[in-house]
Amino acid sequence: MEIDVALELNAARKAIxxxxxxxxxxxxxxxVFDVLRATSCIVTALANGxxxxxxxxxPQEGKCVRQAYGGETLLCGERRGIRIRGFDLSxxxxxxxxxxxxxxxxxxxxxxxxxxxxxxxxxxxILMGAFLNLSAVCRMVSGVRxxxxxxxxxxxxxxxxxxxxxxxxxxxxxTSYRSERLILTDAAHLALITFExxxxxxxxxxxxxxxxxxxxxxxxxxxxxxxxxVDTADVVPVVDETTGExxxxxxxxxx
Numbered sequence: 449m450e451i452d453v454a455l456e457l458n459a460a461r462k463a464i465x466x467x468x469x470x471x472x473x474x475x476x477x478x479x480v481f482d483v484l485r486a487t488s489c490i491v492t493a494l495a496n497g498x499x500x501x502x503x504x505x506x507p508q509e510g511k512c513v514r515q516a517y518g519g520e521t522l523l524c525g526e527r528r529g530i531r532i533r534g535f536d537l538s539x540x541x542x543x544x545x546x547x548x549x550x551x552x553x554x555x556x557x558x559x560x561x562x563x564x565x566x567x568x569x570x571x572x573x574i575l576m577g578a579f580l581n582l583s584a585v586c587r588m589v590s591g592v593r594x595x596x597x598x599x600x601x602x603x604x605x606x607x608x609x610x611x612x613x614x615x616x617x618x619x620x621x622x623t624s625y626r627s628e629r630l631i632l633t634d635a636a637h638l639a640l641i642t643f644e645x646x647x648x649x650x651x652x653x654x655x656x657x658x659x660x661x662x663x664x665x666x667x668x669x670x671x672x673x674x675x676x677x678v679d680t681a682d683v684v685p686v687v688d689e690t691t692g693e694x695x696x697x698x699x700x701x702x703x
Contacts, residue, residue: 450594453614453635456601477592478571481613482600484659485539486561487576488675492541495681497550500693503562507532510555525557529666541674564600576685583679586620608657615643651676
């Protein structure tokens with residue numbers, strides 16, 4: 449298995465342009481990590497019975513999409529960590545309880561995560577990764593030949609928690625499929641080393657990261673603890689290539 453990691457969105461954009469020019473993007477399985485907090489929220493929402501999540505780039509696009517959907521929808525999102533005015537939910541996993549989201553379609557826009565998801569549209573398969581669902585994602589990608597991991601980062605900068613999440617997935621693959629020969633790029637090696645250096649202090653890693661400190665100042669300390677939990681959800685959110693919706697996938701390995 450060949451594994452590459454884009455450590456932040458600018459690196460992801462460049463890699464996607466290269467792959468698109470060479471018609472390689474359609475061969476890639478992509479896992480997006482935005483640990484604090486978009487992909488963690490998406491995993492939580494789908495684990496709690498949400499019908500689907502629709503990623504959009506702007507609040508205005510979200511409102512237009514909601515009008516098109518009608519029915520049981522919720523507008524979810526943040527800018528600079530704060531719920532967007534007029535939206536139903538922010539980007540806090542604490543809000544995505546079963547009582548709130550079950551059976552509903554969530555239309556979501558975030559500063560970094562939903563942008564990263566939209567950037568990689570056109571890939572063979574796009575999955576959402578978080579510490580919450582590492583084992584589930586690991587099982588699903590077990591037969592993949594070429595895996596790209598995209599770290600959403602924070603406004604164009606590298607985010608420690610996303611790099612560690614990418615490294616955790618690589619470690620899980622390495623440990624679970626020992627007979628699998630892994631070919632890692634330098635960025636993938638960096639991600640793996642980052643996780644291995646913090647494997648037993650994930651909460652502290654998230655709390656001490658730049659974005660973790662920012663969220664704590666906003667009063668979202670509980671979100672940091674929630675997003676640091678490992679393997680609490682056996683669900684893999686996958687982008688439906690036809691509708692653009694993110695839905696829970698019935699677990700079976702890709703090949």
